[in-house]
Amino acid sequence: MQIVHTAAELRDALAGQADTAFVPTMGNLHAGHMSLVELAKQHGQPVVASIFVNPLQFGAGEDFERYPRTLAADCDRLAAAGCDLVFAPDVAEMYPVPQTFAVQPPESLANDLCGAFRPGHFSGVATVVLKLFNLVQPRIAVFGKKDFQQLLVIRELVRQFNLPIDIVAGDTLREADGLAMSSRNQYLGTSERLQAAQLQRELAAIVAAVQAGEHDEEALCANAARHLKMAGWRVDYIALRDAATLQAPSLGSERRVVLGAAWLGATRLIDNIEFAHPAASR
Numbered sequence: 178m179q180i181v182h183t184a185a186e187l188r189d190a191l192a193g194q195a196d197t198a199f200v201p202t203m204g205n206l207h208a209g210h211m212s213l214v215e216l217a218k219q220h221g222q223p224v225v226a227s228i229f230v231n232p233l234q235f236g237a238g239e240d241f242e243r244y245p246r247t248l249a250a251d252c253d254r255l256a257a258a259g260c261d262l263v264f265a266p267d268v269a270e271m272y273p274v275p276q277t278f279a280v281q282p283p284e285s286l287a288n289d290l291c292g293a294f295r296p297g298h299f300s301g302v303a304t305v306v307l308k309l310f311n312l313v314q315p316r317i318a319v320f321g322k323k324d325f326q327q328l329l330v331i332r333e334l335v336r337q338f339n340l341p342i343d344i345v346a347g348d349t350l351r352e353a354d355g356l357a358m359s360s361r362n363q364y365l366g367t368s369e370r371l372q373a374a375q376l377q378r379e380l381a382a383i384v385a386a387v388q389a390g391e392h393d394e395e396a397l398c399a400n401a402a403r404h405l406k407m408a409g410w411r412v413d414y415i416a417l418r419d420a421a422t423l424q425a426p427s428l429g430s431e432r433r434v435v436l437g438a439a440w441l442g443a444t445r446l447i448d449n450i451e452f453a454h455p456a457a458s459r
């Protein structure tokens with residue numbers, strides 16, 4: 178596996194490739210990322226992973242400085258998984274001049290849910306992903322469903338800018354107790370870690386209630402938020418949406434998604450569960 182750090186090296190390494198499958202990451206890789214690499218291998222060749230902690234998508238006071246950087250271990254895992262090339266630029270390589278151009282995702286996507294609590298986050302994500310796409314020029318790119326709103330932002334980016342890239346979505350991998358795998362899980366203290374799967378359990382309870390015929394989705398979300406608060410969480414949101422648009426579901430919305438973001442101490446966790454609505458799919 179080749180490891181390159183500059184755009185020029187990347188261009189040389191990928192010259193003549195037309196079937197590249199790309200997995201963009203911020204590093205600190207876990208089994209969830211590895212499943213995205215496996216998916217990439219099924220869709221194209223060579224498989225390229227990027228490792229870059231993107232300052233543009235972190236707000237003031239967020240965890241940009243303390244975000245775990247584990248390049249050597251990440252490269253070992255990627256090599257073992259059959260990745261062909263790692264692009265690991267530093268900030269000066271990605272942003273050699275101040276990034277005064279930015280991609281602004283549609284307000285309805287960018288300012289809702291996580292975007293309402295992390296202003297500018299999805300603009301930072303879309304901007305770096307567009308730059309990475311221009312550098313790697315993949316035919317397909319793989320993103321995890323764990324970051325469901327990000328996945329929709331990227332799909333819209335590709336659609337509105339006519340990028341010739343297929344976006345492939347990878348399922349969320351979970352720990353044995355149901356907690357979605359995330360690099361941020363390692364911020365959790367021992368007792369927080371024991372509690373952390375409650376977010377997923379509350380979302381699963383909402384899905385089960387809707388599938389059993391409960392119609393008052395707002396009340397279900399409010400109840401879940403109340404349970405989490407009673408257990409000591411600080412809840413940003415619990416919401417049920419149309420899975421294709423992330424807007425409020427209409428009667429005909431077949432695919433729905435329940436999403437949540439909440440804090441345990443200083444750690445913000447997100448999760449979601451996509452499901453078929455029983456009435457809409459009849």
Ligand code: PAF
Nearest residue numbers: 201202203231302305324
């Ligand atoms: O999901 C991530 O790891 C990041 O948001 C991404 C897509 C690599 C952009 O920095």
